[in-house]
Amino acid sequence: MRLVRIKDEPAQPGKAIQAMWTTRHELAKLRALIVKAKKQGDLWTWRRSKAVRDYINGKKVLAIAADLEVVRASVNRGKGAW
Numbered sequence: 001m002r003l004v005r006i007k008d009e010p011a012q013p014g015k016a017i018q019a020m021w022t023t024r025h026e027l028a029k030l031r032a033l034i035v036k037a038k039k040q041g042d043l044w045t046w047r048r049s050k051a052v053r054d055y056i057n058g059k060k061v062l063a064i065a066a067d068l069e070v071v072r073a074s075v076n077r078g079k080g081a082w
Contacts, residue, residue: 022056030056051075 030053037046047068054064055075065072 027056 030049033049034046034053037043037049051064051068054067055061061072061075065075068075
């Protein structure tokens with residue numbers, strides 16, 4: 001199962017990312033992506049993948065937006081001025 005959709009399409013109702021839909025392998029890949037992006041200085045990928053991880057772990061969208069210093073709509077969209 002993928003953590004993100006291939007195209008920039010909105011999630012279908014009831015199809016948002018949830019922890020129960022992710023496998024240990026996918027979570028390990030996400031952790032590796034966060035580390036790799038940080039080492040390479042890829043701020044956009046690091047911030048986006050960190051937001052996905054936080055969301056999976058149950059963090060509220062408003063808290064994620066505050067941590068990343070972006071508006072809530074950017075987190076909901078998963079793209080934008082990050």
